[in-house]
Amino acid sequence: MADLQKALETQLVNIEKRSGKSLAELAAILKSSGLNKHGEMRDYLKRELGMGHGDANTFVHHFLGHLETTASLPAGGVSDVLADIYVGPKAALRPIHEALIEAIDLLGQYETAPKKGYVSLRRKKQFAMIGPATNTRVELGLNMKGVTPTDRLVEMKPGGMCNYKVKLEKVDEVDAEVTAWIRHAFNSAG
Numbered sequence: 001m002a003d004l005q006k007a008l009e010t011q012l013v014n015i016e017k018r019s020g021k022s023l024a025e026l027a028a029i030l031k032s033s034g035l036n037k038h039g040e041m042r043d044y045l046k047r048e049l050g051m052g053h054g055d056a057n058t059f060v061h062h063f064l065g066h067l068e069t070t071a072s073l074p075a076g077g078v079s080d081v082l083a084d085i086y087v088g089p090k091a092a093l094r095p096i097h098e099a100l101i102e103a104i105d106l107l108g109q110y111e112t113a114p115k116k117g118y119v120s121l122r123r124k125k126q127f128a129m130i131g132p133a134t135n136t137r138v139e140l141g142l143n144m145k146g147v148t149p150t151d152r153l154v155e156m157k158p159g160g161m162c163n164y165k166v167k168l169e170k171v172d173e174v175d176a177e178v179t180a181w182i183r184h185a186f187n188s189a190g
Contacts, residue, residue: 011106012062015055023062030063038064039112053109061098061105085117089135096138099174100130100182107186127189128182129162140166140178144185153181 016022021029029049035041038060045056086094104110104121113120118131129141141162142153149155153164166178 011055011058015051015059018055019049019051021049023059026059027063030060054105057109058105061101082119085119085131090132093132093136093138095171096168096174097130099171100138100140100168100178103174103179103182104128104186107183108190110186123186123189125189126161127185133167136169138168140168140182142166142181142185144181144188147181147184152177 012023015026019026026045026049030041030045033041033044035044041060041063042053042056045051045059046053049056051059082094082097086097109123110127111122113122115129115131118129120126121128121130125143127143129139131139133139141156142164143162145163147153147164149164152166154166155164156162164181166181168174168178
């Protein structure tokens, strides 16, 4: 996780350089926009500041994560789909989801399609699905070919929504092996 954190910090520094604005200035812009949905904020930064999709998406993740950890959410809270998915006993699983998204954000542009109980991640086609399978486990579904299954990377029956799944119960399970599988699926979908 230290490598992911370092990569995120580097990307945030680059966002400041490319936008010509500090992170605090960008946060103030988002706060004053009155928006509180992730996609709306991302699109606002792209439209109003000319930010690229990856930079805008990463900054909004950073912005929302910062708000959540400092308990200074705007009135009504962040109304993104994750608030509905990771509720009640599943709330403790959200950091696993966020760690997966941090890793995916470093790969490039993609679309998030919220579904009931999970999110679908797409480039030209779906490459991953993330959602809680139980109150104690997040499942990462991956679409890719030519990868040998392991104890962690379970091959699914043909015809399903994903070719493989990975069961994750702790944030530190989002490791180099998992991020390599994600990268393979991401590259396969582009």
